[in-house]
Each structure stands twice: as structure tokens, then as C-alpha cells.
Amino acid sequence: MHVRRKLVAGNWKMNGSLAALGELATIAAAARSAGGVDVAICPPFTLIAPAVARSGGLAIGGQDCHSQESGPHTGNVSAGMLVEVGARLVIVGHSERRADQGETDEAVRAKAETALGHRLQTIVCVGESESEREAGRALERVSAQLAGSLPDLRQEAELVVAYEPIWAIGTGRTATPADVAGMHAHIRAALEQRFGEAGGRIRILYGGSVNAANAAGLFAVDNVDGALVGGASLTAAQFVPIVEAAARS
Ligand code: PEP
16 A cells, blocks of 8 residues: 655646746745645746746646757747756646647657656646546546556656546536546556556546635545646635645545
8 A cells, every 4th residue: 555645736727927926935835834745836838937936845847848858849848948947847748738739649658758757747647528428438538548648657757647537627517526536546557557566656636626625525535646736726825725635635
């Protein structure tokens, strides 16, 4: 039985400003006093360096990176560039990027390989659409994404999986604890099958309209090792109660 410390990561998406970085000090202070939980914020690329300077010890990360080290890829940012400005983690394969940028499982896996090689903690996102869930294909879809998107484990950095049902992201609808339990157990089994004992150490986050009211219930579910939080990570007032719920769980 592995004891996995909870991780609560905020994904600011294309939101935030220099002024919004004022939230970090409050979040960092709350994380320190709650104790026992890892807390991270992933702002837009332009805010990473100033966020690191004002992080108060929070881990700051990127929302994507390219799989190549450098080259003719206009508008992209490499894993090495994230590391250079102080990022400690990166999200890859978010469903919004899979949809907006047409990222395939293969592309996500290549990004994750590169990110881990740069010692970034790497959060790989998976999750089914509403129509896939309604068709009873959620487990099958997530299995295929795991098989295609997860890189082989490397010693130098930590892999994290985020289960984010697409229909629950930014909608205010959350998967039920029973659905989350079933999917996280399914993901755990896939991780153990592929990585053996090491698969039991990989943290599995839930994401999709997590907020102060539902966080404790989600953190009580087996194999929920934290949360990836979008909208409710934008202000300390909304994010800190989620961090505190993780610390209490
Ligand atoms: C996300 O974008 O990863 C997310 C879970 O968003 P929200 O919390 O707003 O649903």
C-alpha cells in the first residue's frame, strides 16, 4: 500500500495578469500552514518567470511544452525554456489542447518524454467526452489514451496522471464519487499493469469543476491523489479551501 501525498495543481489557462500574481502569496501561506500537501500553479507562459519570483515556495509550472528542444516551431515553448525560468512542472495533453491544437496521443507522449527528461514533474491529462461516456465507452477511451500518451517512466522526474472528463471541465458538473472511484481504480490498474510496483506510486489527480464545496468528497475517494483545478484556482479565496481539504484528507 503506497502513501501518496496529495497534489493540488491550479491551471490558470489563458487567464491571469501580473496583478493576479498577488494571489500567490496568500495561496503559499495557506499551503504552508495546511501542511502535508503539494501545491502548484500553472499560469500562462508570460507569467511563469514573475510567478516564480513571487511564488513564496509554491511550485510554478507550464500548461504545455513542445517535444523538440528548439527549432522552427512558431509560438511554441520548449521544456528547457520552462526549466530555465524556474518551472518545476508542466501539464501536457489537456483536453483543450487536444481539441484546439489537434494534439494526438502520440504527440502528448513525445512532449511528456521530453518534459521528464528535463526533470519536470509531468501531468498527463486523459478523459472521455460526454458522448463517449453516454455510449458506455469511457473506460475504453481512457485506456487508449493512457496506452498512447504515457511515456515510459524515467528516474529523473515524476509522472502524474490527471483524469479530467471533458464534460466536467468548466461546466460546473462534476463526476459522481462513484464514477470517479471506478475510473481512478481503472487507471491505477492500468498503471500497475504497465509499470509494475512503480505504478502504485504515480499520483492520479481528478479534474473537472473541483471547488470548495465538492473537494473533500472527491479527496475521500480511493486513488484520488489530488486535483487539477481550473476556474477555482484563479483566486486564493476559491483555491485555498481546496488545498485545505486536501491537507485534511
Ligand atoms: C481544467 O482545465 O483542468 C479544469 C479542471 O477546469 P475546471 O476546474 O474549471 O473545470
